[in-house]
Amino acid sequence: MAASNVSVENIGWYNSVLPPTLHLSYPDDTLAVVVLSTPAMFEDAFLPFLEQRCYQGLNDPIDQCVRQCITSAVSQCFPGEKVDVRYDYELLPSRKPKFLAQTAAHVSGAAFYYQKADVTEQPWAEKKMFGVCVHPRFGGWFAIRALLVFGDVTVGSELVQPVPPDCVPSREGRIKLLEAFNFHWQDWSYRNIISPIQTYSQKQRDYFSTPPAQRVALLRAWG
Ligand code: GSH
Numbered sequence: 001m002a003a004s005n006v007s008v009e010n011i012g013w014y015n016s017v018l019p020p021t022l023h024l025s026y027p028d029d030t031l032a033v034v035v036l037s038t039p040a041m042f043e044d045a046f047l048p049f050l051e052q053r054c055y056q057g058l059n060d061p062i063d064q065c066v067r068q069c070i071t072s073a074v075s076q077c078f079p080g081e082k083v084d085v086r087y088d089y090e091l092l093p094s095r096k097p098k099f100l101a102q103t104a105a106h107v108s109g110a111a112f113y114y115q116k117a118d119v120t121e122q123p124w125a126e127k128k129m130f131g132v133c134v135h136p137r138f139g140g141w142f143a144i145r146a147l148l149v150f151g152d153v154t155v156g157s158e159l160v161q162p163v164p165p166d167c168v169p170s171r172e173g174r175i176k177l178l179e180a181f182n183f184h185w186q187d188w189s190y191r192n193i194i195s196p197i198q199t200y201s202q203k204q205r206d207y208f209s210t211p212p213a214q215r216v217a218l219l220r221a222w223g
Helices: 011-016 041-052 061-077 101-107 171-183 202-209 212-222
Strands: 004-010 030-037 083-087 112-114 132-134 143-154
Touching (some): 004 011, 011 101, 041 202, 061 083, 061 143, 101 112, 101 143, 132 171, 202 212
Antiparallel strands (some): 004 030, 112 132
């Protein structure tokens, strides 16, 4: 199974659901692509990346690996094309993220972004509840890694906006999802809100369950 998954969108779909302060300054008909990592990323891309690096220079190795994979795919597939690659972990000088990953995934149809407002008669009063994306095949076992904006490519009206599959349609299901994500995110039960076709391996679970500062020790133990 592929280690990544891409979905196409135009900037207008993204900007239209956000306040102007969060807009990306491109014309509405500019092509963009959202990149997700699937469960296979860990074994197919990350472990080989570590081997290749001989387990050296391991600051933010996941981010480094994602950057290497995307940079090399973009330069091989789109040589000479102007591509503005925005990673999920990048912040602007204003401390705002360079793009809103969950919104981008939702408007491209890749994964439904469930938010508090998607629950009728919310039981949480004024409590802040973070939203979470659910992928129709991977449930919560995936990550949104980057947005690629093709500044010189425009898409016409033939690109019809896909609606992301609503895999958690009931009020009860959405409450269960948002509560699992907000109150018990560490047990990862929110990821199984639907039956996923693939989940993270035990090794990958061990890795992501380890606090980032202790991961190098874990990698060295594996290496
Ligand atoms: N910055 C660190 C690195 O590059 O190694 C940490 C990266 C990290 O753990 N990222 C999280 C992740 O990949 C947030 S996107 N999680 C996978 C998941 O939650 O499915």
